[in-house]
Amino acid sequence: xxxxxxxxxxxxxxxxxxxxxxxxxxxMSEEQKNGLQSVLKRHRASGGAIASFDEHGIKDHxxxxxxxxxxxxxxGTAFRLxxxxxxxxxxxxxxxxxxxxxxxxxxxxxxLPYSLRHPKAPELPITLRMLLxxxxxxxxxxxYFNALESATDAQAILEQGSxxxxxxxxxxxxxxxxYGLIACVLEAKTGLSFENLMQQYLxxxxxxxxxxxxxxxxxxxxxxxxxxxxxxxxNYSGKKRKAAGDAGCDQVDVQRHYLLSQGNACMxxxxxxxxxxxxxxxxxxxxxTLTDMLAPHASLSGRDPFLRQGLxxxxxxxxxxxGHTLYGHQGMAYGAVHLLFLDVxxxxxxxxxxxxxxEARRHILADLNRALLQEWCKHG
Numbered sequence: 001x002x003x004x005x006x007x008x009x010x011x012x013x014x015x016x017x018x019x020x021x022x023x024x025x026x027x028m029s030e031e032q033k034n035g036l037q038s039v040l041k042r043h044r045a046s047g048g049a050i051a052s053f054d055e056h057g058i059k060d061h062x063x064x065x066x067x068x069x070x071x072x073x074x075x076g077t078a079f080r081l082x083x084x085x086x087x088x089x090x091x092x093x094x095x096x097x098x099x100x101x102x103x104x105x106x107x108x109x110x111x112l113p114y115s116l117r118h119p120k121a122p123e124l125p126i127t128l129r130m131l132l133x134x135x136x137x138x139x140x141x142x143x144y145f146n147a148l149e150s151a152t153d154a155q156a157i158l159e160q161g162s163x164x165x166x167x168x169x170x171x172x173x174x175x176x177x178x179y180g181l182i183a184c185v186l187e188a189k190t191g192l193s194f195e196n197l198m199q200q201y202l203x204x205x206x207x208x209x210x211x212x213x214x215x216x217x218x219x220x221x222x223x224x225x226x227x228x229x230x231x232x233x234x235n236y237s238g239k240k241r242k243a244a245g246d247a248g249c250d251q252v253d254v255q256r257h258y259l260l261s262q263g264n265a266c267m268x269x270x271x272x273x274x275x276x277x278x279x280x281x282x283x284x285x286x287x288x289t290l291t292d293m294l295a296p297h298a299s300l301s302g303r304d305p306f307l308r309q310g311l312x313x314x315x316x317x318x319x320x321x322x323g324h325t326l327y328g329h330q331g332m333a334y335g336a337v338h339l340l341f342l343d344v345x346x347x348x349x350x351x352x353x354x355x356x357x358x359e360a361r362r363h364i365l366a367d368l369n370r371a372l373l374q375e376w377c378k379h380g
Contacts, residue, residue, distance in 0.1 A: 004360060008367075010228055011358045017046040017065065017227070024061035024075045028052070028379070033062070035375045040064070040357075043368035044227050045337075047073050048354035052376065053273045055280050055347045061269060065355060067222040068238060078209075078219040078268045079353040080236060082331025084338050085265035086179055088210070090132055090293065090312020091275055091285075092202040093182065098289050099201065102189055104129040104311075111188045113254060114155035116181065121167045130168055131182050132311045133297040137164040137171065138178035153255040154184055172298035172309055174364070179312075180258030187252040194260055195249040206274045206284060210267035212260045213246040214238070219268050225356045226335030236334035263333060269351065276340055276349040279327070294327050294344065304363035314364075316341070321370065322377040330369050332359060339369040343377070350376045 018040045021033060036050060047065020051058055067073040081088065096102045107125035109115050116126035118137050130136035143160035146152070157177065164173055183194035190197060195212050203210045214221050221238030225231050278284040285293075296308040296315050306318040316326040328341030328349075335356040342349040352372055360367045
């Protein structure tokens with residue numbers, strides 16, 4: 001708590017970097033627009049895009065700041081979504097399940113060349129449903145964090161303290177590694193690369209310009225940079241990531257592709273809106289699929305008293321924000337702070353993608369994202 005207090009204090013001392021919101025589409029009042037801009041300035045957002053939408057399309061879309069030094073951000077700029085990618089992945093998994101390609105409750109050991117099972121409960125199968133709901137008891141161990149720089153095989157990470165003290169199904173612990181393993185499971189089950197699966201079952205049907213490999217996008221990709229401590233160079237360079245190429249995108253690699261599905265989805269505002277619309281009401285997804293996806297499957301109260309866990313989606317119940325449940329996800333990486341949240345009851349949604357902002361948070365939800373949701377909801 002002392003660190004959080006100090007971080008918030010230091011953030012307030014920084015000059016506000018958020019320039020004026022540039023209008024792409026505007027339906028809301030100037031008062032509402034000014035309210036959103038005030039939130040972005042208060043939380044020191046340096047650049048990005050913010051949009052609201054309903055089942056018919058985008059209602060409001062604003063951009064501000066630069067996508068990289070000296071290059072203004074535009075309506076077509078793409079962003080690395082960080083953990084909003086988990087919602088993207090979940091939507092792809094549900095689309096595959098809906099078409100009978102996979103079974104969420106099937107034992108993943110039936111097709112993986114290594115086991116995801118807990119060493120203290122080798123008789124308990126691990127399923128995609130567990131991975132989607134963070135209930136697999138697979139955690140982000142030191143071995144996983146080391147692997148982010150060394151490209152270690154998934155099997156080796158699993159053998160190095162990557163299981164929680166509790167057993168599968170007995171707890172809920174947010175895990176990037178477990179979520180990354182979803183890509184490996186899908187590849188092992190289908191014999192197709194995770195990228196190709198997501199293109200075939202989600203991105204192409206919804207006409208989304210999206211990829212887990214930035215080089216495959218035509219749109220420029222935004223940088224991400226931490227505001228504290230101040231950085232001279234971006235923590236994430238969109239130009240460098242695109243230049244790295246797309247080697248392996250068409251190949252199956254059940255040992256190394258755990259670094260895709262948890263945070264590497266990249267797309268522009270229009271594409272993310274299309275996904276949000278698909279989750280607002282039956283159409284692309286059946287009502288049965290949406291009900292399963294948005295149902296509370298686990299509690300995240302150990303880390304955030306206001307959040308429950310659906311299938312790759314947060315259920316937010318906080319009366320200081322909204323009188324009913326909101327559904328979505330946030331992403332935080334390299335200084336960027338993102339969100340996509342839906343008010344299913346009112347059939348509307350909001351997204352915010354930044355190149356950098358205050359990363360302060362008391363629980364899971366970032367201060368910036370909480371404030372944006374409050375501002376959005378107070379206008380009905």
